[in-house]
Amino acid sequence: MEIKDVVPSSAYHYSLTSFCESRKTEWKYGPYRGVTRVIDLIGAGVTRVMGMVASCAGTCQGQGTTQDVHSTDNQMVYPVTAFHDQDVNSGSQRLVEAHLRNWPTKRILMQRQTLRAVPVSEVKYEWNDTSTRFWVFGLDHKVHAPDYPQQCCCGCTIL
Numbered sequence: 001m002e003i004k005d006v007v008p009s010s011a012y013h014y015s016l017t018s019f020c021e022s023r024k025t026e027w028k029y030g031p032y033r034g035v036t037r038v039i040d041l042i043g044a045g046v047t048r049v050m051g052m053v054a055s056c057a058g059t060c061q062g063q064g065t066t067q068d069v070h071s072t073d074n075q076m077v078y079p080v081t082a083f084h085d086q087d088v089n090s091g092s093q094r095l096v097e098a099h100l101r102n103w104p105t106k107r108i109l110m111q112r113q114t115l116r117a118v119p120v121s122e123v124k125y126e127w128n129d130t131s132t133r134f135w136v137f138g139l140d141h142k143v144h145a146p147d148y149p150q151q152c153c154c155g156c157t158i159l
Contacts, residue, residue, distance in 0.1 A: 004131070005124040011137070012088050013066060013116045014080070016095045020106035065139035066116035077111040088115065 070080060080092040092113070099111070120137045134145035 001125050001127045003123060003125050007122045007124075009120050009122070011118040011120050012069070012085060013118060014088055014091055014095070015114050015116075016077070016092070016099060017112045018099045018103075018108050019110040019112075020103055021109050022106045066118050067139065068114060069117045070115040071113070073110065073112045075110060076108060077113045080113070080115060083115070 070083070072078075077096065079089070079096040081089050083089050083092075092115075096113075099108070118137055119139065120135055122133055122135055124131065124133045126132075132147045134143060134148060136143055
């Protein structure tokens with residue numbers, strides 16, 4: 001195998017998590033025992049907190065070990081707008097707006113957004129007069145080689 005070229009790049013994985021609360025009030029009924037409790041008149045408030053996650057990912061779908069590029073925790077987060085990849089900016093904008101719009105009856109308590117970079121290298125090579133390529137991605141150097149010429153070799157696994 002002769003390596004012809006290695007082209008490094010990055011894929012990006014953006015995630016937004018919203019921790020929401022919903023409340024429900026209901027009357028509590030029971031037999032009269034001679035004492036009226038305030039809770040029987042007002043009702044019991046029930047609170048439920050949920051985490052709602054949405055992701056917008058680059059070509060690697062967040063596989064492999066990644067590096068955090070940006071992370072924000074706040075009651076409400078603003079979309080990422082100044083990143084050099086416009087797809088990340090627009091994806092962040094879409095997800096932040098969707099989280100505000102999709103749960104109108106729930107109160108957002110906290111939001112967390114994270115942008116991670118997945119290093120990806122495209123390796124072009126030639127083997128037995130055939131030119132093809134494979135990809136190495138993540139900090140743990142996973143390999144994606146769908147056209148690898150020998151699918152079975154002594155003890156190694158090709159993804």
